[in-house]
Amino acid sequence: MTRQVHRTEYVVRCLFERVGDASFVGHLDLMHTFDRAVRRAEMPIMYTQGYNPRPMMVFALPLGVGIDTLGDYVDISLSRLVDAEEFMKKVNPNLPSGVRLYGGINIDEPKNSLMSVVTTAMYRIKAPGIRDPLMRLFEKEEIKVEKRSKGKTVETDIRPLLLSGAQKMSSDPDICELYVCAGSVKNLRPDVLLSALCRHEEYDEELAQNAVITRLALFGGEYPRLLDIKGLL
Amino acid sequence: MDQVKISRRDLMSVESPGRYVGGEFGSVIKENVIKQLEETGSCREVRCAFCFPDVYEIGMSNLAMQILYKCLNDMEECWCERVFSPWVDMDAVMRKNNIELYSMESKSPLKDFDIVAVTLGYEMCYTNVLQILDLGRIPFRSKDRKENDPIVMCGGPCAYNIEPMADFFDVAMMGEGEELIVEVTKIVKRYKDNGKKDRMELLRELSALEGVYVPCLYEPVYDNGRYKGLKKLDECAPDKIRKRIIKDLDKVPYPTRPVIPNIRIIHDRACLEIFRGCIRGCRFCQAGFIYRPVREKSPDTLCRQGIEIEHNTGYDELGILSLSSSDYTGLKELTDGLLDAFEGRHTSLSLPSLRIDNFALDLMEKVSKTRKSGLTFAPEAGTQRLRDVINKGICEDDIMRSLRLAFSGGWSTVKLYFMLGLPTETMEDVKGIADLAYKIERLYFDVCREQGIKARKPEITVSTSMYIPKPFTPFQWERQNTKEEFLEKQSYLRSLIKSRNIKYIWHDVETSLWESVLARGDRRLCDVIEEGYRKGCFYDAWDDHFKYDVWMETLHEHGLTWEMFARGFDVDDEHLPWEHIDVGVNMSFFRKEREKAYNEQITPPCREKCSGCGAQCFKAGECYAPK
Ligand code: SF4
Ligand code: SF4
Numbered sequence: 078m079t080r081q082v083h084r085t086e087y088v089v090r091c092l093f094e095r096v097g098d099a100s101f102v103g104h105l106d107l108m109h110t111f112d113r114a115v116r117r118a119e120m121p122i123m124y125t126q127g128y129n130p131r132p133m134m135v136f137a138l139p140l141g142v143g144i145d146t147l148g149d150y151v152d153i154s155l156s157r158l159v160d161a162e163e164f165m166k167k168v169n170p171n172l173p174s175g176v177r178l179y180g181g182i183n184i185d186e187p188k189n190s191l192m193s194v195v196t197t198a199m200y201r202i203k204a205p206g207i208r209d210p211l212m213r214l215f216e217k218e219e220i221k222v223e224k225r226s227k228g229k230t231v232e233t234d235i236r237p238l239l240l241s242g243a244q245k246m247s248s249d250p251d252i253c254e255l256y257v258c259a260g261s262v263k264n265l266r267p268d269v270l271l272s273a274l275c276r277h278e279e280y281d282e283e284l285a286q287n288a289v290i291t292r293l294a295l296f297g298g299e300y301p302r303l304l305d306i307k308g309l310l
Numbered sequence: 311m312d313q314v315k316i317s318r319r320d321l322m323s324v325e326s327p328g329r330y331v332g333g334e335f336g337s338v339i340k341e342n343v344i345k346q347l348e349e350t351g352s353c354r355e356v357r358c359a360f361c362f363p364d365v366y367e368i369g370m371s372n373l374a375m376q377i378l379y380k381c382l383n384d385m386e387e388c389w390c391e392r393v394f395s396p397w398v399d400m401d402a403v404m405r406k407n408n409i410e411l412y413s414m415e416s417k418s419p420l421k422d423f424d425i426v427a428v429t430l431g432y433e434m435c436y437t438n439v440l441q442i443l444d445l446g447r448i449p450f451r452s453k454d455r456k457e458n459d460p461i462v463m464c465g466g467p468c469a470y471n472i473e474p475m476a477d478f479f480d481v482a483m484m485g486e487g488e489e490l491i492v493e494v495t496k497i498v499k500r501y502k503d504n505g506k507k508d509r510m511e512l513l514r515e516l517s518a519l520e521g522v523y524v525p526c527l528y529e530p531v532y533d534n535g536r537y538k539g540l541k542k543l544d545e546c547a548p549d550k551i552r553k554r555i556i557k558d559l560d561k562v563p564y565p566t567r568p569v570i571p572n573i574r575i576i577h578d579r580a581c582l583e584i585f586r587g588c589i590r591g592c593r594f595c596q597a598g599f600i601y602r603p604v605r606e607k608s609p610d611t612l613c614r615q616g617i618e619i620e621h622n623t624g625y626d627e628l629g630i631l632s633l634s635s636s637d638y639t640g641l642k643e644l645t646d647g648l649l650d651a652f653e654g655r656h657t658s659l660s661l662p663s664l665r666i667d668n669f670a671l672d673l674m675e676k677v678s679k680t681r682k683s684g685l686t687f688a689p690e691a692g693t694q695r696l697r698d699v700i701n702k703g704i705c706e707d708d709i710m711r712s713l714r715l716a717f718s719g720g721w722s723t724v725k726l727y728f729m730l731g732l733p734t735e736t737m738e739d740v741k742g743i744a745d746l747a748y749k750i751e752r753l754y755f756d757v758c759r760e761q762g763i764k765a766r767k768p769e770i771t772v773s774t775s776m777y778i779p780k781p782f783t784p785f786q787w788e789r790q791n792t793k794e795e796f797l798e799k800q801s802y803l804r805s806l807i808k809s810r811n812i813k814y815i816w817h818d819v820e821t822s823l824w825e826s827v828l829a830r831g832d833r834r835l836c837d838v839i840e841e842g843y844r845k846g847c848f849y850d851a852w853d854d855h856f857k858y859d860v861w862m863e864t865l866h867e868h869g870l871t872w873e874m875f876a877r878g879f880d881v882d883d884e885h886l887p888w889e890h891i892d893v894g895v896n897m898s899f900f901r902k903e904r905e906k907a908y909n910e911q912i913t914p915p916c917r918e919k920c921s922g923c924g925a926q927c928f929k930a931g932e933c934y935a936p937k
Contacts, residue, residue: 099572109578113624115624116624119621130656132656142322171335286319
């Protein structure tokens with residue numbers, strides 16, 4: 078997706094983390110939370126034109142309820158130059174507990190929207206004995222899951238969406254870190270992955286539901302040649 | 311410090327888990343108290359749990375909660391936290407897994423608090439109060455609580471007739487709470503300092519404060535099923551409890567740094583309360599009497615607070631709140647000032663309860679983001695005769711004049727609110743509702759023709775609710791319409807409204823029938839409410855969860871009937887269950903107003919002429935303004 082009109086030269090691209098209780102807030106609510114925090118910080122956020130002006134804020138990838146993140150991205154358009162450091166210093170005290178911006182940079186409005194450059198996510202999943210059964214999924218040819226769409230249940234194969242385990246596998250059997258497809262084209266939600274785990278590896282449902290899921294990082298590019306999103310403008 | 315833990319799985323299994331986690335911007339965490347609790351298991355400060363007996367999204371929209379949260383947390387000797395009713399799904403999870411109700415801030419179990427304060431905004435939340443006590447492991451009845459149990463208090467409009475819930479509360483606070491709740495907390499602090507020795511003595515001490523009603527110091531007397539008033543059980547108990555008001559609203563703390571929810575709530579906006587009370591005195595309206603006298607805040611204070619709150623919250627909407635905002639004397643100055651200040655900031659004003667006139671239409675054009683939203687009128691009754699009976703100072707000409715303006719300005723959506731079952735109502739009055747709607751429809755097409763505007767399909771909505779006689783109104787003695795009468799009126803109106811341009815919305819009759827029992831009930835209902843709750847009734851305010859049959863059955867099991875409460879009271883020789891409460895307005899005034907209603911005579915608004923209702927006893931506000 079490319080933009081039609083160039084609106085501003087002043088975009089702040091920030092990483093953010095969201096952990097703990099704040100993770101139980103839905104994606105839409107999180108967007109409102111950011112909007113209000115930026116307004117409280119008196120940062121000159123831009124608004125879309127038209128009947129119902131919306132603050133110009135783009136998130137890299139929706140974040141599911143209950144999922145922590147340590148490395149998500151947001152682009153915020155401003156009407157004048159504010160140094161990214163300054164921006165974060167002002168906004169951070171205005172965010173609710175558990176949410177924090179870091180590693181921001183100033184960029185010109187990117188040609189490619191932040192949403193369109195994301196291809197890959199790295200997750201850490203923590204639950205008793207989850208590492209080995211999760212890794213065994215990578216040995217399978219296909220991994221069928223049930224998906225409900227338009228009232229019908231269809232079977233889909235999520236194997237192609239699983240990329241690999243982390244280069245350095247955790248020595249803790251309760252922790253598994255892995256790369257999966259993410260973004261607007263191909264996306265694997267961690268809860269779908271966990272339900273596949275229960276189905277195909279007979280992993281305990283209750284343990285799966287209590288698993289702590291953390292999105293560690295987002296990348297662009299094509300696996301295994303992953304690219305830092307900061308540079309994808 | 312004990313903390314309630316909820317597993318991820320449990321949180322993820324319920325709708326909107328964000329309701330249960332806290333951590334909002336603006337919520338108050340008192341680290342010094344936490345430190346003491348962690349080190350010693352107790353603290354010197356008074357811990358207050360402010361409870362809202364409904365879901366988070368409704369509770370967080372409640373201004374009273376934000377005001378009192380601030381007042382209490384401004385006190386060094388107190389930490390106030392928030393508690394909400396868990397929704398039905400979470401309620402089930404908590405019961406199944408034996409999880410106690412906890413506070414949003416520190417996640418402490420409710421029973422660890424010194425004060426549990428509940429705000430009662432509507433009668434249908436009563437069973438949720440029991441849910442809160444139940445999940446919080448606090449004994450239901452005041453008499454069963456021990457020295458170390460929390461002091462359970464209530465306030466809010468329903469506290470004025472707390473009799474149906476009297477056994478469940480240790481203390482009921484009458485009127486505006488900003489000062490009173492601080493005084494009460496200070497006394498509880500002393501009780502705590504002294505090692506919580508004598509609970510009864512504490513309650514006696516509290517009862518000496520003006521505005522405090524301690525139900526257990528009294529006992530109701532009945533004669534043949536008729537209520538005969540309260541008997542004092544303790545010499546120190548006051549005969550009458552007078553409500554409290556804030557004399558000067560400019561001087562009272564206002565929450566310009568409220569708690570900002572992380573999830574969308576019902577009214578997701580900043581609020582600015584511009585005055586209290588109402589000059590009008592519509593005879594069915596409890597708010598119009600219990601909040602007397604009218605006290606305005608100055609436009610200066612309001613402008614300052616409005617700007618502050620917009621900056622502090624980041625909300626893009628500021629709601630201007632009062633019972634009837636058009637009656638605010640500084641409205642133009644205030645809205646001009648705020649619109650000026652918000653220029654270029656993408657902040658809009660919203661003014662619910664604005665009477666539609668030239669000024670209002672102009673303002674609506676200026677302030678609202680989505681232009682030409684619906685116009686709202688509340689004539690309440692269909693004929694001028696009945697409007698005179700209820701003292702609704704709005705006449706057909708006014709409505710038509712305003713609508714002519716609005717239609718010329720391009721508006722085409724109109725909502726009209728009415729009540730069925732008002733005293734003296736006949737079928738002629740019901741028909742008047744339909745007549746008015748038709749006249750408005752005709753007016754729309756007339757205006758379009760006259761002005762050469764291309765007519766669209768106008769949307770006229772008629773909505774009726776059931777009239778419920780409320781304490782502290784001239785109609786407090788009246789009989790309520792029966793189910794059959796209500797249904798007959800609804801179906802008659804339905805049969806009269808045939809136009810495609812007019813939509814009729816009616817409401818469930820049964821909820822109103824039960825609400826009226828609660829509104830004018832007495833202590834005999836305590837057992838009924840507890841038993842209904844035990845049978846599974848809660849969230850009665852939500853139609854899907856309201857169980858009419860269970861309530862009627864439970865009433866009967868206790869030897870009571872709907873008629874006993876709905877029949878009303880004899881004006882001259884019967885006791886009212888709320889007669890020991892003094893809201894400032896005299897019973898004799900209510901009697902006079904009732905008589906005038908039957909004579910179809912109107913009473914002018916306070917600002918035009920003082921009618922000597924009694925509220926001048928507070929020595930404040932409109933009663934002392936030059937007329
Ligand atoms: S205008 Fe009438 S109905 Fe409205 S608040 Fe005032 S007294 Fe009540
Ligand atoms: S005393 Fe007079 S001015 Fe004051 S509230 Fe009553 S009627 Fe209104």
